[in-house]
Amino acid sequence: MHITDFKMDFTDKITLNWINNDPYMTVIFNALSIGLPVGERMFMIAIKEHLPKITNANLRQQCSIFINQEMNHATMHKAYNKAFCQYNQLSLESLEKPFRDAFEQLAKTNTAQFRLATTVAIEHLTAITSHMYLEYLREQYKMPPELKQFWSWHCQEELDHRAVAFDVYMQIYSDRAYLNQIFEQTTKDILNLYKLTAFAIIVRSRANIKLFRNWLEHETLLTHKNGIYQYFQESFANFKSESFHPTSYFGSLKLNFS
Numbered sequence: 306m307h308i309t310d311f312k313m314d315f316t317d318k319i320t321l322n323w324i325n326n327d328p329y330m331t332v333i334f335n336a337l338s339i340g341l342p343v344g345e346r347m348f349m350i351a352i353k354e355h356l357p358k359i360t361n362a363n364l365r366q367q368c369s370i371f372i373n374q375e376m377n378h379a380t381m382h383k384a385y386n387k388a389f390c391q392y393n394q395l396s397l398e399s400l401e402k403p404f405r406d407a408f409e410q411l412a413k414t415n416t417a418q419f420r421l422a423t424t425v426a427i428e429h430l431t432a433i434t435s436h437m438y439l440e441y442l443r444e445q446y447k448m449p450p451e452l453k454q455f456w457s458w459h460c461q462e463e464l465d466h467r468a469v470a471f472d473v474y475m476q477i478y479s480d481r482a483y484l485n486q487i488f489e490q491t492t493k494d495i496l497n498l499y500k501l502t503a504f505a506i507i508v509r510s511r512a513n514i515k516l517f518r519n520w521l522e523h524e525t526l527l528t529h530k531n532g533i534y535q536y537f538q539e540s541f542a543n544f545k546s547e548s549f550h551p552t553s554y555f556g557s558l559k560l561n562f563s
C-alpha cells in the first residue's frame with residue numbers, strides 16, 4: 306500500500322455530460338462524489354478510535370496509510386464538488402446536507418463497533434464501484450483525460466486499502482453476524498441516500514426526471530442479466546459468506562457486462 310500525491314484544480318475541467326456524453330451516468334458519478342468527503346471523514350474517525358486496540362504493527366501501518374489516503378480523497382472530492390456545483394449552479398451545501406446529517410449522527414451516537422462495521426460495509430460498496438470503474442467504465446467510456454485520471458486515482462487507492470477496515474474489525478471484534486446485519490442496513494441506507502441525491506441533482510438542474518427514471522429501469526448496462534445491478538447483488542451476497550475477504554475477492558473478480 307502506498308499514498309499517491311494527487312492535486313488538481315478542477316476549474317474549467319468540468320463538462321456538462323463528462324462521462325461518454327451520458328447525462329445520467331454523469332449524474333450518478335456527481336452524486337457519488339457528493340457523499341464522499343463527509344463519509345471519508347467518518348471512516349477516518351472509525352479507524353482512528355480503534356488504533357489503541359490494534360496490536361499488529363503491519364495493520365497499524367496500513368491504518369495510517371488508509372487515514373492519509375481518505376484525507377486526500379476527501380480534500381480533492383470537496384474541490385471537485387465545489388467545481389461541478391458551480392458549473393451546474395447547484396448548492397453544494399444543500400446537496401451535502403443529508404450525508405452530513407447521517408454521518409454526524411453516526412459519529413456522535415452509536416458505538417465504536419457500529420461505526421467500524423458501517424465503515425467496512427461502505428468500503429465494500431466503494432471497492433465494488435472502484436473495481437467496476439477501473440475494469441469496465443474507464444476502458445469503455447470516453448471522458449476528459451483529467452477527470453479520468455482523478456477517478457482512477459481514487460478508485461486505485463480504494464482497491465489498495467479495501468481490506469484495512471475489514472481486517473481491523475476482524476482483529477478486534479470478529480463478529481461476522483453483527484457485521485452482516487450492519488451491512489444489510491447500511492447498503493439500504495446508503496443506496497437510498499444516493500438515489501435521493503441523484504434525483505435532487507436532476508430536479509435542481511431542471512433535467513427530465515421521467516427520462517432519468519426510465520434510464521434507471523431500462524438501461525442495458527444496468528439491467529442486463531450480466532449488468533451492474535446483478536454485479537452489485539452478487540457482490541452483496543459474497544460479502545456475507547464466511548470465507549469472504551476483500552483481498553481474495555477482488556483479486557479474482559472478472560467483469561463482463563455484455
Ligand SMILES: [Fe+2]
Nearest residue numbers: 345375378463
Ligand atoms: Fe476514498
Ligand SMILES: [Fe+2]
Nearest residue numbers: 375428431463
Ligand atoms: Fe476507502
